[in-house]
Amino acid sequence: MKIVLNGEPREVCAEILSDLLVECGFSGRVATAVNEGFVPAGLRIAHKLADGDRVEVVAPMQGG
């Protein structure tokens, strides 16, 4: 399936958001959004991905 992950086009096997995080090596404190909508951590396991989905995975960063 083709998705866009953090702005980059990717070909992935995962069909569920939680599987995608594992497949792409994300761990620790991250938050997710799919197609500009927040997906809480507890709902990732039930969130099915579709071709062309835009997935954002963000983490703590320096800020002012």
Next chain:
Amino acid sequence: MKSFYGTQLSNPLMLGTAQYPSPAILEQAFRDSGAGVATVSLRRESGAGQTFWQMICELGVLILPNTAGCHTVKEAVTTAHMAREVFDTKWIKLELIGHTDSLQPDVFQLVEAARILTEDGFHVFPYTTDDLIVGERLLAAGCEVLMPWGAPIGSGRGLNNEYALRAMRAEFPDVPLVVDAGIGLPSHAAQAMELGYDAVLLNTAVARAGDPAAMARAMMLAIEAGQLADLVDPIEARDMAEPSTPVIGKAFLS
């Protein structure tokens, strides 16, 4: 000192975590200043996020995530939800940028986002202008803190409109007020506290200084001085001189 959504700050310096020469210097700046709050953000995970998170936890300060760079209500609200989950806090420094050059807040969208987030249970710290009516609208939307700008973010210009900030303090005597952005020098921070502000939020002035840790300490000393001065009833300025040394009893020598 006023509480921020029921929380007392250990001291009135809120310090940003961006732009430091190294993580070690960032850490030193927090230790040397004793800043009570660290502002942080969320960005696409590239591997550095978890190390940064670990370091922030070790600072032992309160964490205030921001929505920096957001230009729409939807973007800011989504970012706030992500921040609440990642940082495990209801606090959100709500930034809704309206102008690319000045980074001036879009106060119309700000009020709307503040209302939505307050209804969702967030404790909103709105980065706003010094406009009194906007301040009223933010309070009506549920905000219990206001954070007017001193000057544009990163400009180091100090308090561009002291009159407006003074008016804001007078208009909202019971609301915790924070001067957020524009501070360049310790004297600016002291001035904000002398006006009766409850805290100062700054980043660039410390992080970009030649010695950030020493500047952080200087900011803290200035904030303490300004805060103390405000509490002890400073004199009014006057136009003419008034001798401080007694005139009576001066020896007749001419």
